[in-house]
Amino acid sequence: MTRGVTDRESCLSKLSLLDAGFLAAERRSTPMHIGSLNLFELPKGVRRDNFMQSLLGSLQSTTELQRPFCDRLSTGMLGSLAGAEWVPDEALDLDYHIRHSALPAPGRYRELFGLVSRLHGTLLDRSRPLWELHLIEGVNKREFALYTKYHHACIDGVRGMQLTQSMFSTDPTEILTDSPLSLASRERYLKLLSERGLKRVLEPDFSPRVADRLKAQWDLVGDVYGKTRKQLSAVRKLGVRDTLMPWSVTPRSALNTRVDGARRFVAQSFPMNRFKGIAARFECTLNDVVLGVCSGALRTYLQNHADLPKKPLRALVPVSLRRPGDTESSNAIGGILANLATNERDPARRLELIRQSMVDGKAMYEGMSPAEAGALFALMQSQVFLISALQLSDKLPAINTTISNVPGPREPLYWNGAPMKGIYPASIVLDGFALNITLVSYNQFLDFGIVACRRSMPQVQRLIDYIEQSLTELEEVAGLKSATRASSRSKR
Numbered sequence: 001m002t003r004g005v006t007d008r009e010s011c012l013s014k015l016s017l018l019d020a021g022f023l024a025a026e027r028r029s030t031p032m033h034i035g036s037l038n039l040f041e042l043p044k045g046v047r048r049d050n051f052m053q054s055l056l057g058s059l060q061s062t063t064e065l066q067r068p069f070c071d072r073l074s075t076g077m078l079g080s081l082a083g084a085e086w087v088p089d090e091a092l093d094l095d096y097h098i099r100h101s102a103l104p105a106p107g108r109y110r111e112l113f114g115l116v117s118r119l120h121g122t123l124l125d126r127s128r129p130l131w132e133l134h135l136i137e138g139v140n141k142r143e144f145a146l147y148t149k150y151h152h153a154c155i156d157g158v159r160g161m162q163l164t165q166s167m168f169s170t171d172p173t174e175i176l177t178d179s180p181l182s183l184a185s186r187e188r189y190l191k192l193l194s195e196r197g198l199k200r201v202l203e204p205d206f207s208p209r210v211a212d213r214l215k216a217q218w219d220l221v222g223d224v225y226g227k228t229r230k231q232l233s234a235v236r237k238l239g240v241r242d243t244l245m246p247w248s249v250t251p252r253s254a255l256n257t258r259v260d261g262a263r264r265f266v267a268q269s270f271p272m273n274r275f276k277g278i279a280a281r282f283e284c285t286l287n288d289v290v291l292g293v294c295s296g297a298l299r300t301y302l303q304n305h306a307d308l309p310k311k312p313l314r315a316l317v318p319v320s321l322r323r324p325g326d327t328e329s330s331n332a333i334g335g336i337l338a339n340l341a342t343n344e345r346d347p348a349r350r351l352e353l354i355r356q357s358m359v360d361g362k363a364m365y366e367g368m369s370p371a372e373a374g375a376l377f378a379l380m381q382s383q384v385f386l387i388s389a390l391q392l393s394d395k396l397p398a399i400n401t402t403i404s405n406v407p408g409p410r411e412p413l414y415w416n417g418a419p420m421k422g423i424y425p426a427s428i429v430l431d432g433f434a435l436n437i438t439l440v441s442y443n444q445f446l447d448f449g450i451v452a453c454r455r456s457m458p459q460v461q462r463l464i465d466y467i468e469q470s471l472t473e474l475e476e477v478a479g480l481k482s483a484t485r486a487s488s489r490s491k492r
Contacts, residue, residue: 036148
């Protein structure tokens with residue numbers, strides 16, 4: 001197996017402090033990979049067996065892979081914290097990484113989610129490139145799925161969406177002869193970006209010396225700490241203590257327990273126009289509405305389990321720091337510690353408190369470069385990792401959950417004529433937060449993927465119903481008629 005040599009070599013070979021943190025935090029009970037379940041419908045007039053074999057053959061046909069499919073992790077004397085880098089895997093075994101599965105009849109979504117739950121709970125082999133791809137057939141009568149997982153050290157959610165868009169086509173008649181994992185597929189995507197006026201952006205590399213690299217990153221963290229203190233002093237509703245010592249304001253709940261390696265995955269699609277309608281009425285962002293809907297759902301879930309804290313839940317809300325055209329960075333994310341206002345009964349008031357919390361959180365990043373904002377997020381994440389490592393997550397939770405909204409393709413995608421029906425993300429839980437809610441905007445829908453520790457979050461599938469209830473509640477207080485609501489794409 002070979003790979004193409006590109007000008008990206010120096011950009012991705014060395015791990016950032018945040019990337020290394022994802023590796024250092026990983027244990028058997030806390031896999032640190034992110035995933036995606038892509039659901040497809042078979043094209044009309046094709047035989048399932050023939051079509052699936054052609055897709056599998058395409059996946060396994062390439063000899064030149066795009067990153068991160070072609071690189072493995074190499075650690076130095078200091079291990080994953082400082083000495084790790086990505087190097088070409090000269091003995092790449094595609095038969096290991098690409099798996100073909102079939103659901104037992106009748107192949108309902110329940111069985112599909114059960115399989116994804118098991119796959120998402122297993123660790124990636126660090127001696128190999130840190131990814132797996134599972135082609136799954138037998139979903140209902142005319143559907144199939146593609147489940148992929150990548151280690152978070154080599155990819156973030158936005159980069160994952162870029163990979164998805166590079167792997168498939170917007171043309172239902174186009175037959176892709178190249179593997180979606182290939183360099184050719186990536187070059188086709190870069191050409192599309194160029195046609196849309198977006199230039200490639202290469203991140204500056206650090207010094208090849210480990211000591212210099214570490215010093216540069218820690219110096220940056222120190223600068224960010226000072227800048228954050230100065231900026232937060234101007235934001236009256238926030239304080240340095242709340243942001244840099246989040247355990248001081250984060251309540252304990254059933255979400256904040258030790259986790260094991262078993263996961264539960266559930267998914268659902270909701271029409272985007274329902275969220276946009278609420279956002280327009282309350283003069284807030286679509287993401288504010290997403291947080292408000294999730295807040296209402298979590299409030300109901302915890303109430304039904306007699307575990308709703310008196311203090312509001314706090315969610316870490318990742319925000320993309322990726323500049324337009326940046327297709328190279330492994331992780332380019334910041335984060336806001338949002339007040340979910342779960343102690344507030346009135347849904348309209350709850351949404352307003354969330355909106356203000358997001359405005360205040362965004363104020364922290366004003367005047368910061370992407371590198372500085374990324375360093376601030378790494379500082380926030382380090383507290384989560386540290387508390388988890390010290391086994392204090394049930395006593396001093398840094399956050400209650402993570403809620404992430406990842407922009408996805410606006411146009412429908414196709415895989416050799418097979419329409420993609422949904423993109424359902426599967427993310428990470430850790431000791432201290434046993435629930436992760438991630439959604440992708442795709443083709444006028446918001447596709448929710450919920451991952452939880454099976455032991456810590458019983459009956460987590462009911463969150464789907466509670467999200468619908470919370471969404472309906474906000475529509476009602478906004479004065480939106482039920483007739484304006486489109487039905488959700490059911491995945492139950």
